[in-house]
Amino acid sequence: MANSDTYKGIYAMHKYWGKKPFNEISKFIEKYSEPNETVMDCFCGSGVTLIEAVKAGRKAVGVDLNPIAIKLAHASLTAVNIDEINKIFENIKTTLQETINSMYEMEFEGENTMVTHTIWKNGEPIEVWYRTDKEKKKIRAGNSTDIKMCNEPAIEAKWYPKSIMFENSRINVGKEQKVSDLFTPRALVGLSLLLDEIKKIEDEKLKEVFELTLSGTLSQASNLVFVIRRRKKNKGEKPRAEVGSWVIGYWVPEEHFEINVWNCFENRFKRILKGEQEIYSLFSEKSDSYMQEYVKLINGSATQIPIDDNSVDYVFIDPPHTNRVLYMEQSLMWNAWLGLDEEIEWDNEIVVTEAKNRKKKNSDNYNLLLDKAFGEIYRVLKPNRYFSLAFNCLDDNIWIDILNLSVHHGFEIRDIVPLEYSATSVI
Ligand SMILES: C[S@@+](CC[C@H](N)C(=O)[O-])C[C@H]1O[C@@H](n2cnc3c(N)ncnc32)[C@H](O)[C@@H]1O
Structure with a gap:
């Protein structure tokens, strides 16, 4: 269950939609993986899963198609003086x-x-x-x-x-x-x-x-x-x-x-500084080579993950929920200012959108790409290990599609639990 403390410090540095409450994610990581094992989130967004994994002494692999998400995750895992x-x-x-x-x-x-x-x-x-x-x-x-x-x-x-x-x-x-x-x-x-x-x-x-x-x-x-x-x-x-x-x-x-x-910039800086202080206290004692070995970030698609078969011990994902948030369209303001918008692979985004020039982005395309991503998760996950999926949707048919996708790829459903998070997760 999220409370207002869930979105302080690192997690209040920069807005990103759909941030998951770190305290809940860390419980999943503790339950389904051991120290020094590898945890992957191939829809990592702002990087909550990865930060919690590294805090718990796990190795973290993060993938996201959105360049600003990878930048935010990278900064959140990098101690700076x-x-x-x-x-x-x-x-x-x-x-x-x-x-x-x-x-x-x-x-x-x-x-x-x-x-x-x-x-x-x-x-x-x-x-x-x-x-x-x-x-x-x-x-x-x-x-x-x-x-x-x-x-x-x-x-x-x-x-x-x-x-x-x-x-x-x-x-x-x-x-x-x-x-x-x-x-x-x-x-x-x-x-x-x-x-x-x-x-x-x-x-x-x-x-x-x-x-x-x-x-x-x-x-x-x-x-x-x-x-x-x-x-x-x-x-x-x-x-x-x-x-x-x-x-x-x-x-x-x-x-x-x-x-x-100027006032906007100075106020944002104060917030960033608080986050940076937390990052420093968490990660500054870990050497650069430790962090290089323990953190792998990939700006790419979950439908084609450039890592070896059977190399991950636990997967936690929170993929886009059909048309709820149009991550890439919404992030264009950030990506464009940082010059990161040229290389975006728009066609690979897993989303349903009514944008005029993105006609292919319907529910068939959503299911097709999500299916590919589940295939990739199955490929990289070691046998008999766990994969958790956070999903927020009121449409029963979409739930059935998602559960069918998991079964179709060979996963067995072990547990379904409610995960509450607050509206302030837009921070
Ligand atoms: C619900 S958000 C994840 C939020 C994340 N759990 C957090 O705490 O910040 C879903 C993410 O999926 C990403 N995404 C969409 N299509 C993708 C794809 N094909 N491959 C990888 N990431 C993708 C979006 O950019 C977005 O960051």
């Missing part, structure tokens, strides 16, 4: 904080102010939150300077992704919509400057930490942040606006926030 991380952050701060903030600085009523949040409605800034030297939060109406500063920033953008997304009304992606359309011109400048600075980091491990800080920043820095309006207790009071957060889909609400990019 915390002082070095802080040093790089301070360098980025010295180089960019002032420049990025200058796009949000303006004089208002004779005071120097810094805009922290703007609420846009149909292209108009209807409410602006700002701070002054004396006060942390003040609110005013938007004006023509706000529009100009946002749409015609004084600083030129560096590279940012212009990748076209798959048209799909289910996740609110329109025809020819680009990843960059999810951001204001001002946010694109700020994010592109950060990315440019991150690309200069020479040490690959440190660079990865900051790439994930940037991709973790994207959603709060985008136009996907909706406005929560709660009624005040006193009658007649105007509802107060609160900041929402991105959950799923690319819906740009009619009324949305634009949050200062």
